[in-house]
Amino acid sequence: MQPFTTLTAVAAPLAIANCDTDKVIPARLLRKLRAPPHGYAPYLFYDMRFDAQGGERPEFVLNQPAYRNAGIIVADVNFGCGSSREGAVYAMMDHGIRSVIAPSFGDIHYANEIQNGMLPVILPEDTCRKLREQLHAKPGAELSIDLEAQTVTDPAGESHRFQIDAIYKERLLKGLDEVGLVLEHLPEIEAFEKKHHSEHGWLA
Amino acid sequence: MTPRTLFDKIWQQHVIASREGESLLYVDRNFVHEGAFHAFFALAKEGRKVRRPRQTFATADHYVPTVGREHGLAGVIDPEIRGMIELLEHNARENGLLHLGIDDPRQGIVHVVGPELGITQPGLTITCGDSHTSTHGAFGALAFGIGASQLKQILATQCLWQKKPKTLRVVVDGTLVAGVGGKDIILAIIAKIGTAGATGHTIEFAGSAIRALSMEGRLTVCNMAIEAGARAGMIAPDDTTFRYIEGRELAPQGADWDRALQWWRTLPSDEGASFDREVHLGGSALEPTITWGTSPEEALPVSAQVPAPGEMAGADKREHAISALAYMGLTPGMALTDIVIDRAFIGTCTNGRIEDLRAAAAILKGRKAVVPAWVSPGSSQIKRQAEAEGLDRIFTEAGFEWRASGCSACAAMNGDIVPAGMRCASTSNRNFEGRQGKGARTHLMSPAMVAAAAVTGRITDVRTLL
Numbered sequence: 207m208q209p210f211t212t213l214t215a216v217a218a219p220l221a222i223a224n225c226d227t228d229k230v231i232p233a234r235l236l237r238k239l240r241a242p243p244h245g246y247a248p249y250l251f252y253d254m255r256f257d258a259q260g261g262e263r264p265e266f267v268l269n270q271p272a273y274r275n276a277g278i279i280v281a282d283v284n285f286g287c288g289s290s291r292e293g294a295v296y297a298m299m300d301h302g303i304r305s306v307i308a309p310s311f312g313d314i315h316y317a318n319e320i321q322n323g324m325l326p327v328i329l330p331e332d333t334c335r336k337l338r339e340q341l342h343a344k345p346g347a348e349l350s351i352d353l354e355a356q357t358v359t360d361p362a363g364e365s366h367r368f369q370i371d372a373i374y375k376e377r378l379l380k381g382l383d384e385v386g387l388v389l390e391h392l393p394e395i396e397a398f399e400k401k402h403h404s405e406h407g408w409l410a
Numbered sequence: 411m412t413p414r415t416l417f418d419k420i421w422q423q424h425v426i427a428s429r430e431g432e433s434l435l436y437v438d439r440n441f442v443h444e445g446a447f448h449a450f451f452a453l454a455k456e457g458r459k460v461r462r463p464r465q466t467f468a469t470a471d472h473y474v475p476t477v478g479r480e481h482g483l484a485g486v487i488d489p490e491i492r493g494m495i496e497l498l499e500h501n502a503r504e505n506g507l508l509h510l511g512i513d514d515p516r517q518g519i520v521h522v523v524g525p526e527l528g529i530t531q532p533g534l535t536i537t538c539g540d541s542h543t544s545t546h547g548a549f550g551a552l553a554f555g556i557g558a559s560q561l562k563q564i565l566a567t568q569c570l571w572q573k574k575p576k577t578l579r580v581v582v583d584g585t586l587v588a589g590v591g592g593k594d595i596i597l598a599i600i601a602k603i604g605t606a607g608a609t610g611h612t613i614e615f616a617g618s619a620i621r622a623l624s625m626e627g628r629l630t631v632c633n634m635a636i637e638a639g640a641r642a643g644m645i646a647p648d649d650t651t652f653r654y655i656e657g658r659e660l661a662p663q664g665a666d667w668d669r670a671l672q673w674w675r676t677l678p679s680d681e682g683a684s685f686d687r688e689v690h691l692g693g694s695a696l697e698p699t700i701t702w703g704t705s706p707e708e709a710l711p712v713s714a715q716v717p718a719p720g721e722m723a724g725a726d727k728r729e730h731a732i733s734a735l736a737y738m739g740l741t742p743g744m745a746l747t748d749i750v751i752d753r754a755f756i757g758t759c760t761n762g763r764i765e766d767l768r769a770a771a772a773i774l775k776g777r778k779a780v781v782p783a784w785v786s787p788g789s790s791q792i793k794r795q796a797e798a799e800g801l802d803r804i805f806t807e808a809g810f811e812w813r814a815s816g817c818s819a820c821a822a823m824n825g826d827i828v829p830a831g832m833r834c835a836s837t838s839n840r841n842f843e844g845r846q847g848k849g850a851r852t853h854l855m856s857p858a859m860v861a862a863a864a865v866t867g868r869i870t871d872v873r874t875l876l
Contacts, residue, residue, distance in 0.1 A: 223726040224605055224705050228842045233823045236445060237473070237490045253844050283726055284606040287639060288842060290541040292448060292557035313575075313609055313641050314541055314555050321559035331726075371573065373430045384559070385456070388567040391427050391434055395569055398426045398436055408662040408670065409438055409534070410464070 208323045209381030210353055213304050215277025217349040218267045219338035225281055226288035227315060229254065231297045233289075245300035246293055268301075272345030280337045280349075281308040285326075286315025295322045305351055307358060309334050320374050323381060325351065327358060327368050336360075353379060413680035416646050417577050417612045420552040420677070424535045426569060435572045439529055440466040440564050441520045441538035442507070444473045444494040448558035449539065450501040453565055460505040462568045467529055468502040469510040470495050471519045472823050476786045476813035482513045491824060505565075516659075518789020518815045521545035521759035525629065526789055528658025532647035532674040537564055542759050542839065543642075544635040548628035549655070550647035550677050552612070555636065575641040576686040578608050579679075581617040584693030589873040591769070592627030593761060593837070593856035595619065595691070596634040597699040601709040603689060608640035611687065614679060615645050619693030625654040626765035633760045634839050637706035646678035698872055700746060700855040701841045703734035708841070709854070710746060712871045718742035737843050738851050739833075746869050749853070753834040754783035754864035755846075756810075756857050758820040761837035762788025764795055766857040771801045773861035773875055774808035780867040784811035786818040786826075808865070819846050828852070835863035 222229070235249040255266050262269045268276060279298070285308040286294060295318045298306070304324055309331040311319075319326045329337070340361050341347055347361040353375060358366045376382070388395075403410035414422075427434040442449075446468075453460070460466055473494040478485035486492040495512055502509035510517045516527060521542055524530040530546045536553035537543060539561040546553035556564070564570055580603075582595055600607070613635050620631065628645045635643025652671060655661045662670040697711035708731065710717070719731035719742065735742065740749065756762070756770050767787060785805050787793040793815055796802055802812045819826040820838035822845065828834040830849025837860050838845075841852040853869065862872040 221729075223730045226840075226842045228840070228845050232844055232848070233821055236823065237494050240448070253848055258848075284609070284639065287605060288541065288636075288840060290539060290555040290557050291445070292539075292559060295557070296448075310606055310609060312606075312639065314557060317560065318557035321557060371431055373432050373571075373573075384571065385458070385563050385566050387571065388434065388563055388569050391569070394426050395434075395436070395567065399568075402436065406670070406673070408666040 207381040207383060210304065210323050210325050210378040212350070212352050213277060214348050214350040215304070216273060216275055216346055217278035217280050217337070217341050218273040218276035219341040220267060220279050220281045221338055223282045224284045224287055227286055227291050227294040228288055230286065230294035231291065236291060236293050240296055246297040247300035250297040250301045270345065275302065277302055277304055278349050278351070279303055279306045280334055280341060281306055282334065283309045283331065285311050287312035290314045292318045295319055295324060299324060307334060307337065320377065321384065323378060325353060325378060327351065329358065329366055329368055333366055413683040415577055415679040415683045415685060416550060416614055416644055416677055417552065418683070420533055420535065421574065423533070432571045432573050435535060435570050437537050437564050437568050437570060438465065438534040439536045441524060442466060442468045442498070442561070443471050443520050443540065444498045446539050446558070446561060447494065447497045447501070449561040449565060452558070452562045458566045460507065460565045463506040465568060466507050466565065467524070468498055468507045469520050469523050470498055470512050470517060472817045472821050474512050474816040475824050476816050476818050476826055479512070479814035488825060515790055518791065519759045519762060519817055521633065522762060522788035522792065525549065525625070525654070526658070526791055528655055528661030531655060531661065531670070532651060533677050537570070541636045542633050544640065545629050545633040545759055547635065547642050547644040548625060548632040549651055550644060550674070552642055552644065554642045575612045576610055577614065578611040578640070578687045578689065579614045579616055579685040580689045580691065582615065582619040582691045582693045583617040584619050584695070585622070586619055586693050586696060589698055589858060589876055590696050591856055592623055592630035594696050594699040595693065596631045597701065597706070597709040597854065598696055599691060600634065600638045600706045601699070602691060603638055605637060605705050605707040606639040608635065608638040611640055612642045612644060613638070613640045614685070615643060617693070620645060621648070624765055625650060626763040629763065630760055634706065637839060647674050698856065698859050700853050700859060700869060702738065702740060702746060702853070703731060704737055704841055704843050705730060705734065706839070706841060706854065708734055712746055712869065714746055716740045716742050716744045716746065747871065749833070749869045750867060751835045751853070751863050751869065752781055752832040753828050754779060754781055754860050755819050755834055755836045755838065756860050757786035757788060757818050758838045759788065760839040761857050762786065762792065764792050766837065767792070767796050767801050770857040770861040771804040773858050773872060774810070774865065775804050777808055777865040779809040779864040781864060783809060783864045784813055786813045787815050790815050810864070822846050835860045835869070
């Protein structure tokens with residue numbers, strides 16, 4: 207997994223409450239293989255980004271010249287609720303987005319971002335609204351995220367501190383492989399299994 | 411000893427190691443469907459195999475067509491969809507998993523098949539790369555959805571690092587009136603606490619109205635716990651649970667059954683166990699409940715009117731309602747029963763079980779649907795059972811298409827979609843924009859309410875047709 211340390215990138219405002227993962231990538235596109243060179247990038251926010259003929263909708267934020275290369279999204283409450291599809295994360299990553307800032311996230315999607323080396327940043331609703339206003343006022347403005355310091359610096363130079371569980375922070379900073387982190391405990395797993403399955407033989 | 415909740419008991423029994431706020435949790439049962447291909451690719455790329463093949467079960471559901479199934483795989487016309495079904499079969503074979511493929515008589519939707527085969531049992535930890543895995547919690551299991559990366563870890567290790575969720579008890583007391591059931595309970599709960607109301611929590615559903623539900627009703631309630639943002643939904647196991655499990659193909663038998671029963675009876679939350687939060691809902695006053703918007707929390711009793719966004723509390727709720735009404739093509743103040751529908755759909759992991767089909771058939775008997783409508787039973791076994799009971803004839807005589815089992819127009823991945831602009835009365839679980847097809851408008855409701863809407867052509871209080 208690619209570590210996440212700091213990121214300075216153009217940020218795109220996306221003021222949609224409860225933006226579900228069906229919006230991030232519609233179900234009918236999940237049968238696509240994640241193949242190089244573009245992976246899932248073409249499918250990101252597909253039905254909001256493109257019209258019925260496949261033409262770009264100019265009003266959608268990621269189609270506007272200033273935000274085309276966004277590396278950060280500033281979203282609204284409950285981002286990524288709904289379906290567990292990790293394709294939502296693949297589509298953002300493949301499009302170059304490494305962090306979503308929002309007041310809250312759907313639990314499964316939050317975990318999926320961490321698993322892929324994306325940083326979900328939780329900031330208060332007012333702060334997110336202010337950030338989106340700044341990004342609207344100055345299209346193409348950048349935000350700077352420092353995971354070690356747990357800060358987001360806005361275009362006005364103001365720094366906003368965010369909370370993240372220590373364990374997720376370490377995993378992202380070091381880009382740790384989670385299967386490896388589990389298998390460190392293999393002897394304990396085997397001992398647990400032996401006992402658990404001797405007590406509940408039909409589960410083995 | 412400190413009184414413990416059902417959740418605490420299962421959690422503590424499955425923790426192998428702990429560190430910095432996370433626990434290494436053992437997974438008893440894992441399910442995979444066609445969408446698991448990313449996880450299997452990653453597993454193969456890392457040169458790993460499924461560590462405990464007997465604890466993972468594969469079923470084709472998301473992509474299987476619901477028509478032309480007599481031709482098996484050959485009947486799948488779209489090469490990409492056929493490829494998904496073949497890929498699951500390949501991965502299951504390579505890894506030695508029990509595979510309920512498109513042709514298997516036990517095939518069905520993963521959250522229907524698990525309980526039906528007795529794989530789902532009280533006290534277990536259960537995972538699947540699908541958010542509606544919360545369904546299995548109806549048996550008093552801890553069951554939750556995961557993404558592809560975590561699925562890969564479980565396949566490789568049978569374990570998962572997890573942060574312990576908080577607990578929320580939702581108590582529904584009272585006696586439901588005829589025509590009101592599990593779907594109405596859960597839609598009312600989601601409307602009350604919101605689509606993020608239980609984020610970070612495991613919900614235990616309790617109270618006399620929950621206890622009185624059949625397993626089918628409980629499965630419907632737990633299925634949609636995720637629509638309130640919950641990590642999992644659970645209901646304490648009792649005799650209703652045990653009667654359902656006994657004798658099923660993969661349930662414990664003989665001496666194992668006795669041992670299992672002894673263990674399962676210790677699982678319900680102890681008297682005085684404390685929850686981080688508690689919410690109460692009166693069951694007796696519940697009406698049939700439907701969604702009017704594009705989030706499951708946008709639900710109201712059928713006697714209500716389409717709300718005016720200006721009268722709603724909270725800027726985000728108002729903004730969401732404005733865009734929802736535009737998408738849904740509805741006007742504030744109109745009666746919900748004045749909403750005219752174009753399609754009716756019965757099935758899914760929420761409401762595709764035998765009791766659901768019986769409830770819909772009871773309304774349809776001797777009546778005719780006035781819109782195109784179809785039924786996709788939750789599993790191939792349920793389909794045969796319904797046919798043995800003559801329900802298929804009631805549906806077809808009422809003008810419904812009687813189809814094969816799969817996720818159909820809930821996931822809308824298999825080609826079953828609601829055309830753009832069309833309004834569908836649906837027993838599914840998500841009314842998101844585009845969920846049933848690009849531009850499709852979804853109203854969530856119970857199977858009996860869908861049947862009532864199908865025969866009148868508009869949203870109808872099913873109690874007027876009982």
